[in-house]
Amino acid sequence: MMPLAQMAEAVLRTADGREKTALSHKYAAEWRAAREDGSHPEIGTANPPLHPARPATPELLSPRDVPRRRPGTPEGRIALMHAVAHIELNAVDLHWDIIARFTDIKMPIGYYDDWVKSADEESKHFNLMCDCLEAAGSHYGALPAHAGMWRAAEDTADDIMGRLAVVPMVLEARGLDVTPGMIKVFKQAKADDTVAALEIIYAEEVHHVAYGSKWFHFLCGRHEMDPTQKFHALVRQYFHGQLKPPFNEEKRAEAGIPPDFYWPLAQER
Numbered sequence: 001m002m003p004l005a006q007m008a009e010a011v012l013r014t015a016d017g018r019e020k021t022a023l024s025h026k027y028a029a030e031w032r033a034a035r036e037d038g039s040h041p042e043i044g045t046a047n048p049p050l051h052p053a054r055p056a057t058p059e060l061l062s063p064r065d066v067p068r069r070r071p072g073t074p075e076g077r078i079a080l081m082h083a084v085a086h087i088e089l090n091a092v093d094l095h096w097d098i099i100a101r102f103t104d105i106k107m108p109i110g111y112y113d114d115w116v117k118s119a120d121e122e123s124k125h126f127n128l129m130c131d132c133l134e135a136a137g138s139h140y141g142a143l144p145a146h147a148g149m150w151r152a153a154e155d156t157a158d159d160i161m162g163r164l165a166v167v168p169m170v171l172e173a174r175g176l177d178v179t180p181g182m183i184k185v186f187k188q189a190k191a192d193d194t195v196a197a198l199e200i201i202y203a204e205e206v207h208h209v210a211y212g213s214k215w216f217h218f219l220c221g222r223h224e225m226d227p228t229q230k231f232h233a234l235v236r237q238y239f240h241g242q243l244k245p246p247f248n249e250e251k252r253a254e255a256g257i258p259p260d261f262y263w264p265l266a267q268e269r
């Protein structure tokens with residue numbers, strides 16, 4: 001079996017979305033099989049690109065140039081599905097990147113188990129959203145998408161704790177806040193396939209946020225840092241967006257993100 005970090009790099013260097021996610025599923029299955037055998041496969045080292053390979057479309061635009069569409073229309077719902085597909089493809093790369101990028105930091109094997117599982121799930125999420133788009137007569141790449149989603153990864157390429165704070169604990173936690181509203185939109189439109197896909201995404205994202213919190217707290221413990229203070233400092237340093245209420249306090253709590261992590265940041269911006 002190829003060392004895990006090299007598998008991660010291979011996924012990052014695959015451009016096509018369906019191919020990237022197929023490779024991601026294949027490597028995740030190999031990893032899972034080896035772990036179920038009781039072995040401790042090699043992590044190795046890799047040379048992950050600063051920007052992962054991506055398909056020629058969608059065209060990437062600055063968020064203010066991406067046209068807004070009303071979710072009450074079929075076009076609006078396609079735009080929403082397209083935006084989710086784009087987020088999921090980014091998430092596939094983000095989870096493999098956190099595996100490949102920080103191999104110089106000794107982490108327990110469970111760290112790798114968690115991110116391989118997350119990457120595998122993100123790959124499923126991307127394909128589910130692509131299937132929904134295709135069933136609605138569109139496809140991933142048909143509309144422009146947000147550039148800059150990789151910004152958080154670039155900004156934290158040298159700081160594993162910054163990465164954990166900003167990606168799973170801020171960005172993916174934000175997903176928990178907004179997904180119920182999206183599910184409502186598709187329920188009202190009686191788009192059962194999209195509702196089912198979003199419900200899978202919603203259930204599985206809780207774990208990704210929880211893994212972020214778990215490994216963030218692990219590293220705080222290793223370095224004898226106060227987790228709340230450290231989290232605030234890292235988000236202020238690396239995150240350029242806003243932490244916007246309303247927060248999904250219930251799901252955030254389930255994922256190990258207490259209110260004193262996010263409320264003070266929301267109030268100051």
Ligand SMILES: [Fe+2]
Nearest residue numbers: 088091122125
């Ligand atoms: Fe996802």
Ligand SMILES: [Fe+2]
Nearest residue numbers: 091172205208
């Ligand atoms: Fe995720």
